[in-house]
Amino acid sequence: MTGKDDQSLEIIRSSLKLCPNFPKQGITFIDIFGIFGNPKAHRALIDVILKRLKDRSRTIDVVVGLEARGFVFGPQIALELQVPFVPVRKHGKLPGKVAKIDYDLEYGKDTMEIQENVLQPGRRILLVDDLLATGGTLGAAQKLCVDLGCEVVETLVIIELLGLNGRQKLNNIEHFTTLFQFSEGDLEAFAANADRIHESNHA
Numbered sequence: 089m090t091g092k093d094d095q096s097l098e099i100i101r102s103s104l105k106l107c108p109n110f111p112k113q114g115i116t117f118i119d120i121f122g123i124f125g126n127p128k129a130h131r132a133l134i135d136v137i138l139k140r141l142k143d144r145s146r147t148i149d150v151v152v153g154l155e156a157r158g159f160v161f162g163p164q165i166a167l168e169l170q171v172p173f174v175p176v177r178k179h180g181k182l183p184g185k186v187a188k189i190d191y192d193l194e195y196g197k198d199t200m201e202i203q204e205n206v207l208q209p210g211r212r213i214l215l216v217d218d219l220l221a222t223g224g225t226l227g228a229a230q231k232l233c234v235d236l237g238c239e240v241v242e243t244l245v246i247i248e249l250l251g252l253n254g255r256q257k258l259n260n261i262e263h264f265t266t267l268f269q270f271s272e273g274d275l276e277a278f279a280a281n282a283d284r285i286h287e288s289n290h291a
Contacts, residue, residue: 093139096132101268103129104247106275116275118247120157120218133161133267137244138168140265141214146241149211150174154229155181155200157218161246165216174206176229187236191228200228202236209237220248220266223257230259250274 103122110117123129141148148169153162155177166173179188179199186201207213213233220226230240241263248254248266255261 093136096136097267099126099129099132100136100246104268118219118270118275120160120246123246124160133246134164134168136267137161137165140244140267141169141242144242144263144265146214146263147212148214148241150207150238151214151216152176152202152207152229152233154215154217154225158216160218162216165214169214172206174202176200176202176232187232189228189232189235191224193224198225200225200232202232207233207236207238211238212241213238215240215243216245218246220245220254220258222252223254226254227257227259234259 100123103126105119105122107117107119109115123133148171150172151162151166151169152174153159153176155175159175162175163173175182177200179201182201182203185204187204188199188201190197190199215226215229215233217226217229226243226245230243233240240260242265243258243260243263244265246267248269250269250271255264258264
């Protein structure tokens with residue numbers, strides 16, 4: 089990794105915001121929207137992702153983004169790569185005929201769907217989302233794409249939460265890319281220094 093890469097990652101990292109006890113007590117939510125409120129961080133994010141993809145020499149035919157934050161940067165990656173973007177949504181959010189998959193949550197089940205005929209068999213997929221936690225959602229999205237006859241050549245997230253074993257739910261883990269990894273201790277340290285980091289990078 090070059091010095092420019094390190095600088096770009098720090099710009100991105102400094103734009104993340106931690107929200108303790110959200111959406112419920114004991115949970116620390118990592119808000120990525122500060123990246124998109126900072127044009128330098130936004131540009132750095134797209135550039136870093138494109139470089140990672142170039143370094144890994146993947147041929148990508150379609151970018152598939154997960155609801156909802158995969159919709160925020162997935163279309164821009166697709167535009168830069170000059171390939172289509174296809175959304176994966178929760179049950180009942182897409183019109184027309186859909187292919188769907190049920191998957192387990194920590195408490196209960198959920199369903200994700202993709203419109204039929206938008207992914208032709210043999211397409212090489214870049215799957216994007218903001219976060220890998222327990223891995224249930226991303227793992228199900230991978231399977232949905234494979235069930236439609238496609239190959240998921242790369243799965244990319246901005247943040248991976250360590251200690252939740254999310255990678256165990258994924259296939260082709262050697263084709264998994266994350267920009268940041270946080271353990272529980274990292275989140276505590278990051279929260280303690282967030283104001284200082286923010287002020288330093290936006291002075």
